[in-house]
Amino acid sequence: MFNNSKVFYIVSIIASLIWVVYLSNSLYRSFDTYNWESVTGEIVAVEAVRTSDSREKYILLIDYIYVIGGNEFSGNNKNFSKSKLNLDEMNEKLNASQVGDKIQLYFNPNNPTESVMSIGISKSVIFLLLISTSILLFASAKLKKLL
Incomplete structure (x- = not known):
């Protein structure tokens, strides 16, 4: 059903990009607490x-x-x-x-x-950031092949 759907990959890119930005901000703020x-x-x-x-x-x-x-x-x-x-x-x-x-x-x-x-970094934030980044890269590569 979604094998070659451009819409599916575009939605995946947008959703994973939102997660990457949100989690990157959380990770940055967590790093910053070491200076507090x-x-x-x-x-x-x-x-x-x-x-x-x-x-x-x-x-x-x-x-x-x-x-x-x-x-x-x-x-x-x-x-x-x-x-x-x-x-x-x-x-x-x-x-x-x-x-x-x-x-x-x-x-x-x-x-x-x-x-x-x-203070410190949550392992779950790092894990979710890695997953979201992987989805973003995978969906981007698949969409590029379809275009």
């Missing part, structure tokens, strides 16, 4: 939210506050990719993250309102 400064913050709220997909997966939302130069800021970013957890992982993280706990945070010195709880 650290500060001690405090957890003010913890909530587990079930995702809408058919499998039982959760996203852990942690709200925190931190003070820089006498100014109080708040945030809720673990990092720049939201990890989905199964029930056991979620319960483990919930037990380890209690309201009032002190935590190590990292903030952007150029914009202290930006902060994360962990």
Whole structure:
């Protein structure tokens, strides 16, 4: 059905290009956190939210506050990719993250309102970026043959 469909390859190129741009931005932001400064913050709220997909997966939302130069800021970013957890992982993280706990945070010195709880790169972002790039290259090559 889609063997020689130009429309299929054009849609594949557009969709994979959108993913490549989005994931590249996420990867860039993750790399940038290595240059951020650290500060001690405090957890003010913890909530587990079930995702809408058919499998039982959760996203852990942690709200925190931190003070820089006498100014109080708040945030809720673990990092720049939201990890989905199964029930056991979620319960483990919930037990380890209690309201009032002190935590190590990292903030952007150029914009202290930006902060994360962990720095670094998510392996899932790298994996998805590789897959999206592969699809983009494959669809581009197939479309070029058809033109």
